Amino acid sequence: MIIRKLSGLRYSDVTPKETYLNRRRFLATGAAALGALAIPPHAGAEGKLSLVKSPFSTTEKQTPLEIIAGYNNFYEFGTAKDEPSKNARNFKTSPWSVSIEGLVAKPKTLDLDAIMKLAPLEERIYRHRCVEGWSIVVPWIGFSLSTLLKQVEPTDKAKFVAFQSYHDTKQMPLATSFRAGIQFPYVEGLRIDEAMHPLALLCVGLYGEILPNQNGAPVRLVLPWKYGFKSIKSIVKIKFVDKMPPTTWNMFIPNEYGFYSNVNPEVDHPRWSQATERRLGEIARRKTLKFNGYEEQVASLYNGMDLRKNY
């Protein structure tokens, strides 16, 4: 009922061909324009990009693409894990623009191609931990969210950053609260220091290619030290605000999903334990790490905070 088999996925299955060919050309051009190694514009369909390697990457075994692109929580396209890969096939991700507004000196609306040219594209291999208790390792592509946010010059009044996903009933007929429980459009938020942290990734691709639709194309966040639902997909709006913004899962069940939702084996979900997780591909469960193993990088953001109260 919820989980069905994965079909033998090829990358070309997951994105309409002309979209991904055009985008890949932009990815290549973007990388080339910023001095990274250029690849020939007519590289073969499986041409790998030269991406800047990141010191934040883990050396853990990467989860196969079929799983990353076939086992998804993207309720706009259905609540079963195999539904988004089927239902998001025709999701139109071009043209795409992101509006960045609020308490900033220079509000902007940037189209995706402009965003992709802001910084050299890095490969960041991150652990990704779902609140449900499973995890994967994904070679994401992008650059620090702070690079984008600094473009608009947030003012001193800005204390939080709010994010909003794409929502439209025509392309996303299943995006109803009757089916999914949660309300749409999907919204998320970060404290400004979390958003400016270098580990926070503005992500445009994975496994050397642009994002499959079901993974939140064309641009999403990846916050590896938090539960996966904080890593909002298919972003259309970013707004700097002075008060803690509403976040979708917290609005739905406040005592189960907090604003911070940092991965923490010591703080259980009210209904289930967070002490262990199942790494997809493995049988036995493994111990969950505080901040999903990124304690060294992010713990200082939460100094003095009671992580049980600020779950």
Place this chain on the structure above:
Amino acid sequence: MKRLLLSRWTKVVVFLLCLVPLADLGWQVYKGTLANPVEYITHTTGDWIIRFLLITLSITPLRMVLNQPQLTRFRRMFGLFAFFYGLLHFTTWFWLDKALDFQEMGKDVLKRPFITAGMTGLALMIPLAITSTAGWVRRLGFNRWQALHRLVYVSATAGVIHYYWLVKSDIRLPLMYAAILAVLLGYRVVARLRKGSPLAPRVEAAR
């Protein structure tokens, strides 16, 4: 219809059909394309427990509405299959999630209400499975046996609550099972109120 229900071969066919979910499950796991096989097995076996329980509970209303007492011949088989999928469900969880750790299992049963509910539902099926034979009906006497087997109402309810309490946000399937269960239990309440004691044993007389 009566001849079909009385035939030995019908029981064989129904038995084999009850094994189809297991075969399909085995095939899906064997293919190796499942992203989260343990979750798939746990979830699928769980689904079939509740389905077989609901099928079991629908025998009595169906035999009365269709006037086919021979349907009762299949009730034990469906009930035992619910228990069988229950054993698979429990084993998967205890072995692959709890790594055969009794302490961890105990902690979960005490701390996690949805597991308390699930464990209750499963535990109540044990005496029912053991006393499912004709020998036990004789040993207990039909009235006591029937009273004991009404525990299936509690078991099925616990199972539906277990499901409702474990889903993250999409409650449609748990609610659907709850609705079906409510109808099947409601039927018994109404039948009892209407006709005195229609669920007392009847000799298979022609009507």
